[in-house]
Amino acid sequence: MYIGGVEVMKGNITPGNIAEFIVYLNMLAFPVISLGWVTSLIQRAAASQKRINEFLHEEPEIISPKAVDHKLAGKIEFRNVSFNYPDTGITALKNVSFTANPGEMVAIIGRTGSGKSTIANLAMRMYDTTGGEILIDDLPLTKLNLDNYRSQIGFVPQEVFLFSDIISHNIAFSADVLDMPRVEQAAKDAAVYNNIMELEKGFETLIGERGVTLSGGQKQRVSIARAIVKHPQVLVFDDCLSAVDTRTEEEILSNLGRIMQGKTSVIISHRISTIKNADNILVLDNGEIVEQGTHSQLMELKGPYFELYEKQLLEEEEQA
Template sequence: MKHLATLNKYFLRYKWRFLLGLLFTAISIVFSIFQPILVRQIFDLLEQNLDSYHLIDHTSVKSAFRGQFSSVLAFYGLSILGFALLSGFFMFLQRQTLVVMSRFIEYDLKNAIYKHYQELDLSFYKIHRTGDLMSRITEDVSRVRMYVGPAVMYATRTVIMMVIIIYLMLKVNPLLTLYTLSPLPILAITIYFVNRIIHKKSEKIQAQLSNITTVAQESYSGIRVIKSYVQEDPSVKHFDDASEAYKKSSISLAKTDALYQPSMALMIGLSVVTTIFIGGMQVIKGNITVGNLAEFVIYVNMLTFPFFSIGWVASMIQRAAASQQRINEFLQVKPDISNPENPVDATFKGDIHFENINFMYSHTGIQALKNFNLKIKEGEKVAIIGRTGSGKTTLAQLLIRMFDPQSGKIKIDGIDIKEMSLESLRTQVSYVPQDLFLFSDSIANNIRFGAPGADMEAIKTAAKQASVEKDILQFPEGFETVIGERGVTLSGGQKQRVSIARGLLKDPNILVFDDCLSAVDARTEKEIIGNLYAFLKDKTAIIITHRIFSLFEFDKIIVLEEGRIIEEGTHEALLLKNGYYAEMYQRQQKGEEENVTE
């Protein structure tokens, strides 16, 4: 139960629903307990008056006696029906409080998990699979809900009913009670050992379910790649293998669960037989009445569901504990990137300084930046060029604190970015990433994502500056066109330009473009560069690229190689050095000439 203890705060949050649910449960049981007591009184009444009825069989009072006796029986019958209705009514109220409470807790828990997911940094997402995250917020939470709702409800009902019924049985005849309940310790031992097996198997099943979700999610996201490489059959085989493992484990768990009901039915059956045999002997000896025996048999039958539910509830608790353990593993993860206690509130002008930055990706051990130093003055336009893996994207992600360097400082306007709130920092820096992402929403809303309060006029202006407005207007629904999951409706170049428009709409003083023109043609690239040059006139801009934009007049061009600056200067100065940049420029020019010739 140590893993489930984290849910106690939710019971406190909904304590009035919880307490009322327990009260309604107790009242419902009390009304149901009256029914065997009334049955006992009916049997005793019949036994006491049967001889008297035979004595007056041929007398004139027989009819009056029968009418009076029938009235008494009708009263008892109506009383039993009334108590059954009252018990059912309070059982309805019990479900309305406890089960509804479980839905509220499920809602709160899902929101808490999702909120925590949003707070975790990129390092967490680099080592955890999407399918696993989805499984924990869906399947695991559903199993936890079964604990905070049905399991608590039935466990409470079982405990209260067993305490009251066993107390009443002991008052009637302790010896008969002892014989009746004698099979139950064996049942308890069976439950204990079976639950240990269920707990282990539940953990394994949840892990396999996460794997199935991951396999399916990756297949849906990469369906175009799968079809392009004709890998449908291997993909189906991969999913089938994962499903087969899950099926075998689920069947194994179902077989274990199947031990509960037969074992309980056996124990309950033994209790009924024992009750009738030993109780009959007690009736013959005159220690109890026939009514007491009938009452005992009803009590044993009333205990049937509580004892059946012991296994069911224990199974739900074990599964919930396994799921809550998985949930707690994530909830206890602390983000490496967090807000300072007293964040500095400042409006950026655009002066950026990287001081002796060293950064290594912890999950791969790759040293992305080594003793990196760079000063960018307010309003400067800087290009960062280098091969794949040279550390270009890392610089951008460090600037907006997706990661923190192991050593060194990054300052904006002289303030260490670790002293700023994440919201303030990221609001004032517009970052257009290399691995762009579009939502399954309208084009307008995807652009508006950069500035949620923007009107349609501002959205159209941003689209025009990103040279994507003409493409958008060709769609039948224009800016209201829903582009599908991850922007599947759009081409690669269109997705890049929509992403650029999103960044431009934000309109901060610092903009970072990470290789965001790789999928556009030369004419569109020239148009976008022209628009950007005008837009970035008074802003600080970092343009990360693997190609040279000779039409864009950069104040500074940085050439990276294995996390270090190997060349730095203007376009003309770097060409005169006749180094890596000049060689790259010549190769690019030669490639463009060959394309024109073709």
């Protein structure tokens, strides 16, 4: 008998050579199955590569100018800034002007959708303004080298993002070398150190999809530790204390007061308790600054800030 031109069995058909035939058949089956398997792998890889190429060839809208590195002093100025989101055309900010000087804590408060995160995104140059100008140390933000600028800012976005990696790598992810004492200090300042030490493997604990799931508040605090570990000249917190209880929040804020001496912080929050010690509070409504000043100045105005304060006080009393 011949298979593919090769004589595999000679002579008469006997039980012995039937068994031999089946062995040969089995030997033939595996390569055929793997051929199908490899073909499907190749097709999947080709589809993935196509998508990866699309991503790699994407032209960024924000282009960093070829500028020399600038060491931040930390002055942030918004001058009549307006902004429309390009994809929806929604006007998120209208004529926003304020200044944050080194050593100051500027807070932004306002109802949901009022444009708070948009201010943070523009300050990080995730988008360029559609009107007005942002000045950093009196230089237009668009003239600064983007990587160098962002590397000097500690930014905690509203949507916390953690990698599927161990906690210490998540905190020190922007550093080239892992400096454990520094990572531990950042975790202590972000009031998450004790939570981490309670885990079986401490800072070596794997988190994310393949590891331990942290609570919302713990994630926020790991993210805060990541922002402060690099001792930034400017800190931008986008509502990142929302899932933290008020006592822990006070602890973090008092640590920040120490760390951020002489540096600039921009703190966005829904809660007045978070921001009442700020040097300047911007009250945002529908993309506009409707009031600005210190807590006591705003309380005297008896405007939107005062109303918000009364409302939150009532809510706290109801919960107590």
